[in-house]
Amino acid sequence: MTRQPKRSNSTRIDRSPLSERQIIQKLRRVGALRHSTAGLRVGIGDDAALFVPRLGFQTVLTCDWFLEGTHFLRDKHPPDSVGWKCLARAVSDIAAMGGAPRCFLLSLALPPSHVGAWLDEFLSGLRRAQRRLGCVLAGGDTTTSDRILIQVTVVGEVRSGKAVLRSGAKPGDAVFVSGRLGEAELGLRLLRSRKRIDRADPRLRKHLYPEPQLRLGLWLAQKRLATAMMDLSDGLSTDLARLCAASRVGARIEAGRVPLPFHDSIEQNRERQIEPLHLPLHGGDDYELLFTVSATNLRRVPKSFGGVRLTQIGVITRERTLHLLAADGSKKDLVPGGWDPFRAAR
Amino acid sequence: MTRQPKRSNSTRIDRSPLSERQIIQKLRRVGALRHSTAGLRVGIGDDAALFVPRLGFQTVLTCDWFLEGTHFLRDKHPPDSVGWKCLARAVSDIAAMGGAPRCFLLSLALPPSHVGAWLDEFLSGLRRAQRRLGCVLAGGDTTTSDRILIQVTVVGEVRSGKAVLRSGAKPGDAVFVSGRLGEAELGLRLLRSRKRIDRADPRLRKHLYPEPQLRLGLWLAQKRLATAMMDLSDGLSTDLARLCAASRVGARIEAGRVPLPFHDSIEQNRERQIEPLHLPLHGGDDYELLFTVSATNLRRVPKSFGGVRLTQIGVITRERTLHLLAADGSKKDLVPGGWDPFRAAR
Numbered sequence: 001m002t003r004q005p006k007r008s009n010s011t012r013i014d015r016s017p018l019s020e021r022q023i024i025q026k027l028r029r030v031g032a033l034r035h036s037t038a039g040l041r042v043g044i045g046d047d048a049a050l051f052v053p054r055l056g057f058q059t060v061l062t063c064d065w066f067l068e069g070t071h072f073l074r075d076k077h078p079p080d081s082v083g084w085k086c087l088a089r090a091v092s093d094i095a096a097m098g099g100a101p102r103c104f105l106l107s108l109a110l111p112p113s114h115v116g117a118w119l120d121e122f123l124s125g126l127r128r129a130q131r132r133l134g135c136v137l138a139g140g141d142t143t144t145s146d147r148i149l150i151q152v153t154v155v156g157e158v159r160s161g162k163a164v165l166r167s168g169a170k171p172g173d174a175v176f177v178s179g180r181l182g183e184a185e186l187g188l189r190l191l192r193s194r195k196r197i198d199r200a201d202p203r204l205r206k207h208l209y210p211e212p213q214l215r216l217g218l219w220l221a222q223k224r225l226a227t228a229m230m231d232l233s234d235g236l237s238t239d240l241a242r243l244c245a246a247s248r249v250g251a252r253i254e255a256g257r258v259p260l261p262f263h264d265s266i267e268q269n270r271e272r273q274i275e276p277l278h279l280p281l282h283g284g285d286d287y288e289l290l291f292t293v294s295a296t297n298l299r300r301v302p303k304s305f306g307g308v309r310l311t312q313i314g315v316i317t318r319e320r321t322l323h324l325l326a327a328d329g330s331k332k333d334l335v336p337g338g339w340d341p342f343r344a345a346r
Numbered sequence: 347m348t349r350q351p352k353r354s355n356s357t358r359i360d361r362s363p364l365s366e367r368q369i370i371q372k373l374r375r376v377g378a379l380r381h382s383t384a385g386l387r388v389g390i391g392d393d394a395a396l397f398v399p400r401l402g403f404q405t406v407l408t409c410d411w412f413l414e415g416t417h418f419l420r421d422k423h424p425p426d427s428v429g430w431k432c433l434a435r436a437v438s439d440i441a442a443m444g445g446a447p448r449c450f451l452l453s454l455a456l457p458p459s460h461v462g463a464w465l466d467e468f469l470s471g472l473r474r475a476q477r478r479l480g481c482v483l484a485g486g487d488t489t490t491s492d493r494i495l496i497q498v499t500v501v502g503e504v505r506s507g508k509a510v511l512r513s514g515a516k517p518g519d520a521v522f523v524s525g526r527l528g529e530a531e532l533g534l535r536l537l538r539s540r541k542r543i544d545r546a547d548p549r550l551r552k553h554l555y556p557e558p559q560l561r562l563g564l565w566l567a568q569k570r571l572a573t574a575m576m577d578l579s580d581g582l583s584t585d586l587a588r589l590c591a592a593s594r595v596g597a598r599i600e601a602g603r604v605p606l607p608f609h610d611s612i613e614q615n616r617e618r619q620i621e622p623l624h625l626p627l628h629g630g631d632d633y634e635l636l637f638t639v640s641a642t643n644l645r646r647v648p649k650s651f652g653g654v655r656l657t658q659i660g661v662i663t664r665e666r667t668l669h670l671l672a673a674d675g676s677k678k679d680l681v682p683g684g685w686d687p688f689r690a691a692r
Contacts, residue, residue, distance in 0.1 A: 041404065045592065046512050047442040047576050048408035048502070053399035058387065062394035063451045063499060065487050070455075096393040105409045107497050109416075141411050141497075151453050151487075153409060153499040158396070166392050230393050246391065 023115055023142050027106065030127050030137045038103045038136035049138035051103060051155060058163065060156035062093035068148040076191055078199055079118050081208040082150070083125025089233065090152040091133045092212035092287040096231035097165075098221020099158035100214065101135035106152055109145035133214065162221045164291070169228035169247035171318040173292040176301065178213050178308050181236055183261040185283025210287040216305050217289055225300060226291040235282040235338025239290055241322055247292075250321045253314035253334060281324075282337040292316055369461055369488050373452065376473050376483045384449045384482035395484035397449060397501060404509065406502035408439035414494040422537050424545055425464050427554040428496070429471025435579065436498040437479045438558035438633040442577035443511075444567020445504035446560065447481035452498055455491035479560065508567045510637070515574035515593035517664040519638040522647065524559050524654050527582055529607040531629025556633040562651050563635055571646060572637040581628040581684025585636055587668055593638075596667045599660035599680060627670075628683035638662055 028044045042050035053059055066086040068074050091101045106126075110119065130136060135154060187207025191197060199208060212231070220226040228247055232239050236258070244251055258280045293301055301310055314325075322334035374390045388396035399405055412432040414420050433450060440447045452472075456465065476482060481500060533553025537543060545554060558577070566572040574593055578585050582604070590597055604626045639647055647656055660671075668680040 042509070042511060047439040048406045048445070050443070050504070050509055051405040051407055052506075053405055055401075059397040059399055059405065059501075060394045061397055061449075061451060061484060061499075061501060063453055063485070063487050063497075065453055065455060065489050065495075067455065067489065067491065067495075070489055070491065093393040097396070099394070103407075105407060105499060107409050107411055109411060109413065138407060139409070141409050143411050143413065143416055145413065145416065149411075149413075149495060151409075151411075151497040153407075153451060155405075155407060155501075156394070160398075163388070163396055165388060 020142055023119070026119065026123060027137065027140065027142070030123050030130065038138070040103055040136060040138050043136075043138050044140070049103070049105070051138065054157060056160055057157040058160050060094050060097050060099040060158050060163070061153070062090055062156075063151060063153040064090040064093070066150040066152065074148060076197065078197065078208065079121035080125030080128070081199070082148075083122040083127075084129040084209050086150045086152050087126055087129040087133065087135065087154075088210050088212055089285075089287060090154045091135055091156075091214065092210070092231040092233065094154055094156035095212045095214045095217035096229055096289060097156070097158055097163045098217050098226070098229065099156040099163065100218060101133055101154050101156040103136045103138035104152055104154045105138055106140035107142075107150070108140065109143045109149035111146055111148065112144060114148060133212065158221065162224075164217075164221050164226045164229040166228055166230050166243045166246035169243060169249050169292040169316045170294065171249055171316055173227050173294050173316040174298055174312045175240070175251055175253065175314040175316060176291050176293060176310055176312050177232065177236070177259065177288055178216055178305070178310055179286070179288040180259045180262050180309070181232065181281075181286055181288065182279030182283040183207070184210060184285035184287070185279045186261050188285065207285060210285065212287050213289045213308065216308060219305065220289075220291060223300070225293055225297055227294055229289060229291040232286045232288045232290050233284060235284045236290065237281050237322070237334050238336040238338025240334070241336045243290060243292075244316075244320065244322065247316070248320065250317040250319045250323075251314055252317055252323045252325060254325045256327045257311060257313045259309060259311050281334070284338055366488055369465070372465065372469060373483065373486065373488070376469055376476065384484070386449055386482060386484050389482075389484050390486070395449070395451070397484065400503055402506055403503040404506050406440050406443050406445040406504050406509070407499070408436055408502075409497060409499040410436040410439070412496040412498065420494060422543065424543065424554065425467035426471030426474070427545070428494075429468040429473075430475040430555050432496045432498050433472055433475040433479065433481065433500075434556050434558055435631075435633060436500045437481055437502075437560065438556070438577040438579065440500055440502035441558045441560045441563035442575055442635060443502070443504055443509045444563050444572070444575065445502040445509065446564060447479055447500050447502040449482045449484035450498055450500045451484055452486035453488075453496070454486065455489045455495035457492055457494065458490060460494060479558065504567065508570075510563075510567050510572045510575040512574055512576050512589045512592035515589060515595050515638040515662045516640065517595055517662050519573050519640050519662040520644055520658045521586070521597055521599065521660040521662060522637050522639060522656055522658050523578065523582070523605065523634055524562055524651070524656055525632070525634040526605045526608050526655070527578065527627075527632055527634065528625030528629040529553070530556060530631035530633070531625045532607050534631065553631060556631065558633050559635045559654065562654060565651065566635075566637060569646070571639055571643055573640055575635060575637040578632045578634045578636050579630060581630045582636070583627050583668070583680050584682040584684025586680070587682045589636060589638075590662075590666065590668065593662070594666065596663040596665045596669075597660055598663055598669045598671060600671045602673045603657060603659045605655060605657045605659075627680070630684055
């Protein structure tokens, strides 16, 4: 409301800049999808959205920043990947509670140069994610900025009493991860090293278009198989430390069991001088699930679920430390080496 | 997750920068208040917050940007005002639906220089607003940025079927506003013209510490008095146009009835060469309520409610135009002149 002139990107000013109302109309077309199935009585266009909660369910609330320069690069990331990913990564938090997403709010600040073609491509990726994840745009806020600022809030639901928290892991529980770890970080490294990007390159898929493990999270919660659960967004070493801190336990991880990236080989890593386990242990953005299962339920966990591998990588310990066991039996501390924006900024 | 070095404010680097986890601990102390009364089963610290909706209520969802340079000025606005206002203005949207706020999510991106004293003062203002508005911090997301970026999502509740939308105004309905208009804009102008700021200056109160009209909104909804309602955030001329567009009607406003700022006089405005009605018609940030009442219910609207004046300023018309009637009976178009960030940026 302060109305001082904004610094705008002067190199690519759109020839026909749109007003806020026109941008909201573009967003309204995205939100027009399946209001009733999402439980929405009022969506975009009023002071607030109205959501009708289902009987017997609790509401799951989560939000995520997605900022140019911090979470994506304007010149590297295709706009439709930005649209897809800003929603997918927030929905991943709902999956990690064992819930299902219902609707979301989008806060968008754009340079005037980006309300044309860039916004259209962004919304196309967002629309695809919305359909895929069953999560409808219910409202938001738009303004200008010289950098692209995105914030997504997702509203989901979980059957009362079925939510899986980070705090339920017990000593002796097995530690599982879904999928393969480090592929997203590998994709980011490829993306940054290339001048031209092939969106269809399978090695970039996990970084550009991550798929939150919604069905797996829901299943683990409904079957009461997971004693604790969270999604892997900042790297296994960092996120496991969080789960253990919340549960007041420790963990021992077997290095040889950690599932490595598919689209890579130890040779390629050697060429790039990356220690083979570095990406799987510390790479962020995988959006796989990390969960624990009690010894008595261990045999009920399948080898894979809906095509996604489930791997036991270690065990929860009473001693509140994180250890990594090598193949030769040697043991070392697993030090959180994942993403902390405040450490990175120093 | 891209990890390139951030540009940080190099002039005021905090001596003891805090990690993300430490910032979350500061936020957790804010959120520790009254979890159960807010309907929260899980707050800050897990993948998502868990909110238990009340039977017979619908969920109201709204979000607002609050960005340095766009919505506040780092060097002018006291941090505790930033904390108060970022929550108060989002809660105002809940008031405008006739709902009550329950909890909120805070997305915060701060320069490393601002995670010490600035953050503490900000949180003190936020905590005061939280107590005053009955709205508890349930979660959020934190990261770094060279500018202060704030986004607030508020979750409220409204009794099923009682929400008041923008779209219900009918020709012949009376148009009302609460309080006085233009005071916040006047406060902003004072703030910008001063080197030193006296937070206690009553002329700055409405701009620095706005109070959303929660009790009034709730009462108008429960008594089914308002046929349409919204909050005045971007100026009467802009917001009235939105209400009329949603209701597919027009309006005729009587210039002489528009409530002028209390802390000003026509003489002062003359000195500043501001047309007396300019601020009340086009000034933003008032967070008063704009609502319409059918002719049959007109006598049920009191002159004031809880110390806040309620003023009939005009009438809804079938003709879909906005007119301003002067004291001499002359009529002119009321052109939306309020805040549109995309127009302002051109």
